[in-house]
Amino acid sequence: MPELTQNQIAKLSQVSQATVSRVLRGDPRVNEELRQRVLSVIEKHGYVPDARAQSLRSQRTGTLGLVVHRSPKQLARDPFFSALIAAIIEFAGKAGYHLCVDAARAVQSRQAIYEELLRTRRVDGLILVEPQTQDERMPRLLEEGFPFVLIGRYEPTDAVYSVDNDNIGAARTATEHLIRKAHYRIAYVSGPRGVFVCEDRYQGYRQALERAGIEPSSDLVAWGDFSEEHGYRAMSRLLSLPNPPTAVLAVDDLVAVGALRAVKERCRAVPQQVAVIGFNDSPFCNYVEPPLSSIAVDIRALAQIATDLLIRLIEEREVHQRRYIVPCQLVERSST
Amino acid sequence: MPELTQNQIAKLSQVSQATVSRVLRGDPRVNEELRQRVLSVIEKHGYVPDARAQSLRSQRTGTLGLVVHRSPKQLARDPFFSALIAAIIEFAGKAGYHLCVDAARAVQSRQAIYEELLRTRRVDGLILVEPQTQDERMPRLLEEGFPFVLIGRYEPTDAVYSVDNDNIGAARTATEHLIRKAHYRIAYVSGPRGVFVCEDRYQGYRQALERAGIEPSSDLVAWGDFSEEHGYRAMSRLLSLPNPPTAVLAVDDLVAVGALRAVKERCRAVPQQVAVIGFNDSPFCNYVEPPLSSIAVDIRALAQIATDLLIRLIEEREVHQRRYIVPCQLVERSST
DNA sequence: CCTTTGCCAGAATACGTATTCTCTCCACGT
DNA sequence: ACGTGGAGAGAATACGTATTCTGGCAAAGG
Numbered sequence: 001m002p003e004l005t006q007n008q009i010a011k012l013s014q015v016s017q018a019t020v021s022r023v024l025r026g027d028p029r030v031n032e033e034l035r036q037r038v039l040s041v042i043e044k045h046g047y048v049p050d051a052r053a054q055s056l057r058s059q060r061t062g063t064l065g066l067v068v069h070r071s072p073k074q075l076a077r078d079p080f081f082s083a084l085i086a087a088i089i090e091f092a093g094k095a096g097y098h099l100c101v102d103a104a105r106a107v108q109s110r111q112a113i114y115e116e117l118l119r120t121r122r123v124d125g126l127i128l129v130e131p132q133t134q135d136e137r138m139p140r141l142l143e144e145g146f147p148f149v150l151i152g153r154y155e156p157t158d159a160v161y162s163v164d165n166d167n168i169g170a171a172r173t174a175t176e177h178l179i180r181k182a183h184y185r186i187a188y189v190s191g192p193r194g195v196f197v198c199e200d201r202y203q204g205y206r207q208a209l210e211r212a213g214i215e216p217s218s219d220l221v222a223w224g225d226f227s228e229e230h231g232y233r234a235m236s237r238l239l240s241l242p243n244p245p246t247a248v249l250a251v252d253d254l255v256a257v258g259a260l261r262a263v264k265e266r267c268r269a270v271p272q273q274v275a276v277i278g279f280n281d282s283p284f285c286n287y288v289e290p291p292l293s294s295i296a297v298d299i300r301a302l303a304q305i306a307t308d309l310l311i312r313l314i315e316e317r318e319v320h321q322r323r324y325i326v327p328c329q330l331v332e333r334s335s336t
Numbered sequence: 337m338p339e340l341t342q343n344q345i346a347k348l349s350q351v352s353q354a355t356v357s358r359v360l361r362g363d364p365r366v367n368e369e370l371r372q373r374v375l376s377v378i379e380k381h382g383y384v385p386d387a388r389a390q391s392l393r394s395q396r397t398g399t400l401g402l403v404v405h406r407s408p409k410q411l412a413r414d415p416f417f418s419a420l421i422a423a424i425i426e427f428a429g430k431a432g433y434h435l436c437v438d439a440a441r442a443v444q445s446r447q448a449i450y451e452e453l454l455r456t457r458r459v460d461g462l463i464l465v466e467p468q469t470q471d472e473r474m475p476r477l478l479e480e481g482f483p484f485v486l487i488g489r490y491e492p493t494d495a496v497y498s499v500d501n502d503n504i505g506a507a508r509t510a511t512e513h514l515i516r517k518a519h520y521r522i523a524y525v526s527g528p529r530g531v532f533v534c535e536d537r538y539q540g541y542r543q544a545l546e547r548a549g550i551e552p553s554s555d556l557v558a559w560g561d562f563s564e565e566h567g568y569r570a571m572s573r574l575l576s577l578p579n580p581p582t583a584v585l586a587v588d589d590l591v592a593v594g595a596l597r598a599v600k601e602r603c604r605a606v607p608q609q610v611a612v613i614g615f616n617d618s619p620f621c622n623y624v625e626p627p628l629s630s631i632a633v634d635i636r637a638l639a640q641i642a643t644d645l646l647i648r649l650i651e652e653r654e655v656h657q658r659r660y661i662v663p664c665q666l667v668e669r670s671s672t
Numbered sequence: 673c674c675t676t677t678g679c680c681a682g683a684a685t686a687c688g689t690a691t692t693c694t695c696t697c698c699a700c701g702t
Numbered sequence: 703a704c705g706t707g708g709a710g711a712g713a714a715t716a717c718g719t720a721t722t723c724t725g726g727c728a729a730a731g732g
Contacts, residue, residue: 003455003457005717005718005719006718006719006720007718007719015681015682016681016682016683017682017718017719018681018682018683018684018719018720018721018722019680019681019682020719021718021719021720021721022681022720022721024719025720029679029680029681030680030681031679031680031681034680034681048455048456049456049718049719050392050456050457050717050718050719051456051457051458052388052391052392052397052457052458052717052718053392053687053717053718053719053720054718054719054720055388055687056386056388056389056392056686056687056688056689056717056718056719057686057687057718057719057720057721058687058719058720059687061388063436063458072422072423072425072426073422075418075422075425076415076418076419076422076423076635077415077419077619079412079413079415079418081418082411082412082415082417082418082421082422083412083413085418085421085437086408086409086411086412086418086439087408087412089408089411089437089438089439090408090439093438093439098436098438098452098453098458099436099437099438100399100434100435100436100437101421101425101435101436101437102425102429102434102435103422103425103426103429116434117434119339119384120384120385120386120387121339121386121387121388122387122388122399122434228619228622228623254619257620257623260623261623283413283564283590283620284619284620284623284624286564287564287593287596287597287620287623287624288620288623288624288625289624289625299412341687341688341689342688342689342690343688343689351711351712352711352712352713353688353689353712354689354690354691354692354711354712354713354714355710355711355712356689357688357689357690357691358690358691358711360689361690365709365710365711366710366711367709367710367711370710370711385688385689386687386688386689388687388688389687389688389689389690389717390688390689390690391717392687392688392689392716392717392718392719393688393689393690393691393716393717394689394690394717395717673732674731674732675730675731675732676729676730676731676732677728677729677730677731678727678728678729678730679726679727679728679729680725680726680727681724681725681726682723682724682725682726683722683723683724683725684721684722684723684724685720685721685722685723686719686720686721686722687718687719687720688717689716689717690715690716690717691714691715691716692713692714692715692716693712693713693714693715694711694712694713694714695710695711695712695713696709696710696711696712697708697709697710697711698707698708698709699706699707699708699709700705700706700707700708701704701705701706701707702703702704702705702706
């Protein structure tokens, strides 16, 4: 049963298509009798507007694009992204927008996705999650004046609208927390170099060390990826150093869990001999043994701000504040 | 810098818009000289087709809809759904489709989403994840002949295309596994009644008991939701029975983790005194203490089959096999 | 009585693409 | 020489909606 069009409604009501459109849009300049005639026909036969035609005409699609800079496999594993996506779906939905999601790690396919979503006018705006420090698309997006919002950071210009965690402050807080627990050799197990989150947390870590007068050692910093496996291997290596760390700040809970595994495998007591703290306060932090201290990121706030910001950009084309920072919170559990 | 249209390209090339369209679509009936002229103009100024206009014209949007029957909050928490969504994004992308995701638990808003996505022709087809046993929209979708695929099951008619885990078989396998470990009082901590997954797993559980000649007891079955909290509370209650269970099959890893917490809180040894097994083989199964046995669901296979099936339905309107069953696999760890 | 004003609704048009229709031009066969 | 056929390209149209343009009609005003 194909959907009726305004034209068919018009014929059935014996009015013009324009009148049907006016009735539907609540235009006051339409005679009450005709209005009733049209409404009763619609009531009887049903009518749903064609979104494609509407968006061709109105230049609006009512859809936001979400591009996550991770491979689908990483996406599947990391609860942070699923929570973020879920929250964005929620807020976009509340504001009457749909959401088109894509994920891609390879630069090339990301490029294609941008073209696809944006230039083809499939979406009204874009939310980009954690682009990397050298991201070649940003200048083009800016130049084209296309509405987009970052979750994360972009350094080269401050013309970009973005929301970010206070990663530097949070990492500093976490490190200071470890220092207060009398740890002086503190390791940082990170994700890849060049990813803002990792670099920022590294900075916060360094700041805390410096403020406490601890000499930072590059031996205690391990760059890698966001996997449990990396956490395990990096921590294993660190623990076999002649002068091993007594505490570790992980860039991510998944990485922290891997580190935890390495520590337990060597039968070091947690937190007495080695303290571990992660990032994101993932649900599973409560379930691991011992429960993992972590930095809680306010995912819903990130999603909320990013979505609102983007929609304001789309609908009004102007927003005063460009950068938003969402504070994080230390969640202390038994691992520290 | 607004995107150029075929019309503008046509003017610049001094040909008609129809010719530009023909060149772009590779129509052979166009003079080589004109073709070159058009191509060089496009090369110089750039051209990206307008997806809205194309879909209005072609009746295809190149987008699939995904509707998950869970609240965004549950979505955020449960790694099963994030993995599923990620996999569907991946396969849809590979097939050249975009993905529009929505989630809603309330029946009413689900209704609205169906209307929105489907009747407005925003998507070419729909993937519905785990609808409930009494789902009032299925008949309407069928009647309208709209392409859609279920991940899960729908009983009232077998005219529906669907992919599902072998939930009955898997729950039977899990329960038999517990029986082999010499457990005779086995509890089943479930999600809500009326949700197919829960009902099917319940059936498998009962089958295993019956085959082993164990009298099933409704005291040992706890219906609830998919939360860790429910697992904890239900298991606490079960353990304080005069004749408590020595093993528990949980409908979900999250629920299993809650049950595990209840067991450990009472200082019962796992798996010696109480064995626990979950469902989904979530990443965190490895990290909890003790590592949680679970039934691994082949999420990527589910996603792959559902996506392929839907795309075939959209593009060819006919598929032979209607129901697909994906086998599950027991993953034995220390909790059993 | 004629013009102005205002209301209301149909006609026309635009959005951008894909396809059909139509016309011109040229080569070929009788 | 004239009709036939076919190639190739522009003109026209459709997809469905929203808006502007236009015109008819009646009431109001001179």
